[in-house]
Amino acid sequence: MAIAGFTVISAAQSLPVHAAEAIATKAPKAFLYEPASGTILYAKAPDEPFAPGSLVKVMTAATVFKALKDGDLKPDQLCRVSEHAWRTGGAPSRRSTMFAAIKSEIAVEDLLRGLLVHNANDAAIVLAECLDGSEDAFAERMTKLARSIGMANSRFANSTGYEDKPSRTTVRDQARLAEYILETHPDRYPLFALPEFTWNKIFQRNKNPLLGEIRNLDGLGGGSDPTDGFSGLGSVERDGRRVIAAVAGLTSDKHRLQTLQEVIEGAWEYFTVQTLFSAGDVVADGRIFGGTKSTVPLVSRKDIDVLLARGGTLDYRIRVVYEGPLLAPLAKDVPAGELHVIGKDGIVYRAPLVTGEAVAEGTLFSRAVDGLQELLFGWIG
The missing domain is CATH 3.40.710.10 (DD-peptidase/beta-lactamase superfamily)
Incomplete structure (x- = not known):
């Protein structure tokens, strides 16, 4: 069962670029x-x-x-x-x-x-x-x-x-x-x-x-x-x-x-366009509740092009957020979260993400296992 309003951070990494101080x-x-x-x-x-x-x-x-x-x-x-x-x-x-x-x-x-x-x-x-x-x-x-x-x-x-x-x-x-x-x-x-x-x-x-x-x-x-x-x-x-x-x-x-x-x-x-992800690339995996699979790829419909600094000393970070777990059955190309690029002053860029494939509803047993996991451990992205 999905927890309404619960934000799951499912991916975080540093980019090989830096925020401008110039x-x-x-x-x-x-x-x-x-x-x-x-x-x-x-x-x-x-x-x-x-x-x-x-x-x-x-x-x-x-x-x-x-x-x-x-x-x-x-x-x-x-x-x-x-x-x-x-x-x-x-x-x-x-x-x-x-x-x-x-x-x-x-x-x-x-x-x-x-x-x-x-x-x-x-x-x-x-x-x-x-x-x-x-x-x-x-x-x-x-x-x-x-x-x-x-x-x-x-x-x-x-x-x-x-x-x-x-x-x-x-x-x-x-x-x-x-x-x-x-x-x-x-x-x-x-x-x-x-x-x-x-x-x-x-x-x-x-x-x-x-x-x-x-x-x-x-x-x-x-x-x-x-x-x-x-x-x-x-x-x-x-x-x-x-x-x-x-x-x-x-x-x-x-x-x-x-x-x-x-x-x-x-x-x-001081800035240049950098393509972080091309259209259709898997940006992160979202957790699924009650499906035939435990995760679904999250992708962007279009290239994620961001103006980022050519040099400096402060790293940007990427973070993907979504409300989860996502409920099965789940169709392909459904809005499912956002990619955030974060600099020293907070979020500098947002891009919507959608599901990269459909996920069918799982068996009664798999749904019961998912429910037990949620009850005992909660959901961790």
Whole structure:
């Protein structure tokens, strides 16, 4: 009889590779992630919260992207510029704006360009009011979306990032947000790299402080907070490989750029793709209860390719975990566990494993023997 929720560690070994200690950054918080393989390349205080300031607008954009995909908004839908949006985020605010005229109506697609090219606060407020009637309601939608995509330590207070109601996030969550946009809204992602946008005969270049400063960077944004300092979220595709990096707690825009560049360049300088297992290779054996066999091979459906460090002094470890014992009869290709690659800061990579063959139900006698073993000794993977 299976013990529900009991995790069995069935394999552990050291790899002939080492974790990188070569990436050096003075950023108090930093996170480097390779989304294709799901590998965490670098993490420094990844779950320590900070106020993101204008970096919130990346979450605002993601929330609007989802509303468009779900049909809650349409690209050509006109949104009215309220007095609140005009005074708080428009010309009277003396902040970044697309200079939307009070009581004018602007299409959602133009507001998105204003938001991401002009870093426009009026666009952020108009989009929030157009979708949910108020910034507070829109902020609830933002936080709900964040939770649903795995941003466990983030909450959002408004669509602009204004510090009178500070939002909270982490560099890990920001990287997850970038991954969500790249995966779920690839058609919208190019908006982050638009070089310029003219609205109401006013020409403005892209105000993302990172664009053009780091080679091949094509998104996403930066922000600052009087207390928590400067933060940045960037994504780079180079030589067929994309990485996402987030930094926070920096003292200036120059410091932010320098540290983000250090972290991103480390992906190419210190890491290389290594195939740990090919598709169909036996990764480990899982214990079986009540079957014609006592074990079943656990395999991966695809190659397990991981970005691992070229050199260093700290070994990675492989561990396979599954809930066991597995119950017979058991079909082939059934999800049955995970492979974990573990570095000095915890799990850096996960890959799902499935059963490599079918196992039929055993005889009454064999099932009785298995039951007696469980009763007397428990199950050891």
